[in-house]
Amino acid sequence: MLIDLLPHLVNGLTLGLLFALIALGFMLILGLMEQINLAHGSLFALGAYFAFAIATPRLPLPPDMLKIWAGVPLGWRYTAAILIAPVLVAPFGVVIERLMRRTYGRDPLYGLLLTFGIAMVLEDLIRAVWGTRDYVLPVPRDISGGFLFLDLIWSRYRFWAAAFAIAAIAIVWLVVERTRFGAMVKAGAHDSEIVQALGIDLKKLRTGVFVFGTMLAALAGVILAPIWGIRPHMGVDAVVPAFLVIVLGGVGSFWGAVIAGLLVGMVVGLSGAYASEWSLLSMYLLLILVVTFRARGLFGKKSVLEA
Numbered sequence: 001m002l003i004d005l006l007p008h009l010v011n012g013l014t015l016g017l018l019f020a021l022i023a024l025g026f027m028l029i030l031g032l033m034e035q036i037n038l039a040h041g042s043l044f045a046l047g048a049y050f051a052f053a054i055a056t057p058r059l060p061l062p063p064d065m066l067k068i069w070a071g072v073p074l075g076w077r078y079t080a081a082i083l084i085a086p087v088l089v090a091p092f093g094v095v096i097e098r099l100m101r102r103t104y105g106r107d108p109l110y111g112l113l114l115t116f117g118i119a120m121v122l123e124d125l126i127r128a129v130w131g132t133r134d135y136v137l138p139v140p141r142d143i144s145g146g147f148l149f150l151d152l153i154w155s156r157y158r159f160w161a162a163a164f165a166i167a168a169i170a171i172v173w174l175v176v177e178r179t180r181f182g183a184m185v186k187a188g189a190h191d192s193e194i195v196q197a198l199g200i201d202l203k204k205l206r207t208g209v210f211v212f213g214t215m216l217a218a219l220a221g222v223i224l225a226p227i228w229g230i231r232p233h234m235g236v237d238a239v240v241p242a243f244l245v246i247v248l249g250g251v252g253s254f255w256g257a258v259i260a261g262l263l264v265g266m267v268v269g270l271s272g273a274y275a276s277e278w279s280l281l282s283m284y285l286l287l288i289l290v291v292t293f294r295a296r297g298l299f300g301k302k303s304v305l306e307a
Helices: 002-033 040-055 063-070 074-103 108-130 156-178 180-190 192-197 202-228 234-249 254-274 276-293
Strands: 146-149 152-155
Touching: 002 040, 002 152, 002 156, 002 180, 002 202, 002 234, 002 254, 040 074, 040 108, 040 202, 040 234, 074 108, 074 202, 108 234, 152 156, 156 180, 156 202, 156 254, 180 192, 180 202, 192 202, 202 234, 234 254, 234 276, 254 276
Parallel strands: none
Antiparallel strands: 146 152
């Protein structure tokens, strides 16, 4: 019985790590700007589409150059997609942050409406460029297919994706906890006026955080694309779990986001295996359960309004 659960646990673990990666970028932006970026999922989708254009290849290049690029082994094209796709999505983050500047310090509803509109625009832009059909991002032979272990067939790609997500989360932790940039981000999230008083350019800091969060979303899109497939509304499928992960883990808690991501991934993975119709509903039930008994999330700081 337990051994039958193992593949579903591994699938849930992989999904949870990628949810956590999406949520960390989402959380950094929320923490510093105090605005919820509903376009975060669209940036995730753009990362997947740009990776598809690079790897397949369908780049807007002259025919001769495109032919040369098509002759490059898939392993190199896939590696290039992982490295380049987040960079190509980064300018979208810069533009969105510039548009959001008028909402800073105002009612969060303005930011919600603005980023909701941007998300709709980006989704329609994706449909205009790539159409409405679904695509599959090909992966190199070394990390595709399955292997036999304990009389079960395991997906190589899911193990690779889990390892990649762990490495990416570790790098994010190092950036946040061990660099001057991370110290400024944490200080800005705590008190932006003090940061400005110290001579730090808050506008540049906000842009830097937004670009960093944007690239994390795009990177998660590239890694998750071979599992989910690529489709115009995939951003919505990503941003909802990411928001739930932040609330579950506690807003502002790095490890809360990671652990909540794993919980959501496990719940979605196991319910999807044994009761697929409950797959999406299960994570909302988990949210209700946690928030009912701990309103600030698993690792959220106690509110001054709580008894």
